[in-house]
Amino acid sequence: MRTGCALAALVFATPALAQTATPADLADLVRAQAAEIAALKARLDKLEAGTTLAAAQPAPAPIVVAQGNGQPPIIITPPYAPQLVPPGPAERNVARVQEATDNLAGLTTEWGAGLPVFHSADGEFTYKPRGRIITDVSATRGSRYRGRNLTTTGMRALRFGLEGGVGTHFFYQFESDFSENEVDVVTAFMGWRNTIGAMDYDVRIGHLFNDRSFEGSTGSDSTPFLERTVVATAIIPQRAFYGLGVMPRLFWKSGHASLTLTGDRIDGNQAVSDSRTVLGRAHWNPIKNDDTVLHLGAWGFDESLSSAARTLTRSTVIGGRFNGALRVATGPILGGTGTTGYGVEIGGYRGPVWVMGEAGRRNARLDNGRPDFVTHAWSVSGGWFVTGDLPPYNPRLGSFGQPKVLKSIFEGGPGAIELTARYERLDHDGIATAGDGWAGTIGLNWYLNSFIRTQFNVIQWNTDGRTGDYLGKDDGQTVSARVSVTF
Known part of the structure; x- marks a missing residue:
């Protein structure tokens, strides 16, 4: 909504600006409008395609995390290969969890x-x-x-x-098996995940x-x-x-x-x-x-x-x-x-x-x-x-x-x-x-x-x-x- 308002303001302001602005100012304005339109189109395409993190989508590229203070960036490789179904909440790394949160775009599944x-x-x-x-x-x-x-x-x-997570770091998983006509608890754990430098880790208990x-x-x-x-x-x-x-x-x-x-x-x-x-x-x-x-x-x-x-x-x-x-x-x-x-x-x-x-x-x-x-x-x-x-x-x-x-x-x-x-x-x-x-x-x-x-x-x-x-x-x-x- 903020992007749309900004674009409308630029469009209505264009005639007034054109009376006093230099050619360089007008060129800057056109470039700004083009960037706003491109951003809106990308968001619209994403929503129309129903992009979430479905299995049909290609695996994301490595995620670059800037460290600041002149330190080289950290490159985190996604925790699966392109030929694999993306992992569930209990098998993701920190970068993947953050990516999922950033790409919700108002969607809840x-x-x-x-x-x-x-x-x-x-x-x-x-x-x-x-x-x-x-x-x-x-x-x-x-x-x-x-x-x-x-x-x-x-x-x-x-x-x-079931499996799930709370925030970026905490996750859990629980499964029971009924194949012998008896209830058998198989996987049942809680865990914590984070990064160490260019690597990531998790600790599971259960x-x-x-x-x-x-x-x-x-x-x-x-x-x-x-x-x-x-x-x-x-x-x-x-x-x-x-x-x-x-x-x-x-x-x-x-x-x-x-x-x-x-x-x-x-x-x-x-x-x-x-x-x-x-x-x-x-x-x-x-x-x-x-x-x-x-x-x-x-x-x-x-x-x-x-x-x-x-x-x-x-x-x-x-x-x-x-x-x-x-x-x-x-x-x-x-x-x-x-x-x-x-x-x-x-x-x-x-x-x-x-x-x-x-x-x-x-x-x-x-x-x-x-x-x-x-x-x-x-x-x-x-x-x-x-x-x-x-x-x-x-x-x-x-x-x-x-x-x-x-x-x-x-x-x-x-x-x-x-x-x-x-x-x-x-x-x-x-x-x-x-x-x-x-x-x-x-x-x-x-x-x-x-x-x-x-x-x-x-x-x-x-x-x-x-x-x-x-x-x-x-x-x-x-x-x-x-x-x-x-x-």
């Missing part, structure tokens, strides 16, 4: 992946509902054991939650998802295969993917680092001390441009087990999550005192093709002077987006996220089509009853848009069982399919 982000009129409060529905079906054939040749269905995830390995740090709604690699599922603390504690994270232009200190998962047992887990991870992108990324990563953890968590028995998925008979099992392992694990990651993408290799080792310490129980795992996987979309690699977190599909089927396009392949191997040492196994997988992913996708995997698996009902070498094929929606 922004549309991203399926559900809106709500803003208060002054931009102080932000809120977004979250949801995840992942449905699987699988069929196994070829095993020499009839009990393994099963056809099953299951809900990989059935989640509902029930936290591990930052450990490439696919172990990728959400179940973003993994390129129906199940994570054996590196992510076997080289893991005994408390598994979640723990209650604190996680500070530091981000710079080409990578990030995190350190996590947690106790157990959320439980009702306060009769004994929790286990203690310290976990760290860092990744670095020595090459990162518009269509090429090189990813290097390393991580490790050390876990001291409580007196109530001394059983180390494990059964690792090798041919599909929803066939409980198809596992690489260790047999009973009692008397554990702690675990130590570590791993490395190397991969990246060029154009629509990506490759990722992971390897890890876990030493489980046993009481009474017994030797460690050791787990080795490694995997090599890759994919090709035949529709030309870039892989949904998140350079801020060093993991996969939700893609921003170039041509959604709801807009007349083909969606994004990806072909995938993987080989993985799992071996155990130190326990006579622990088995080994490997699997080769080929897959097809079809992203209908940025938050709906279907997946199809064909797995050739091989196990060498040394305990339980399925002894000796066995092999077969598992065909699995998934439909998922993530909001």
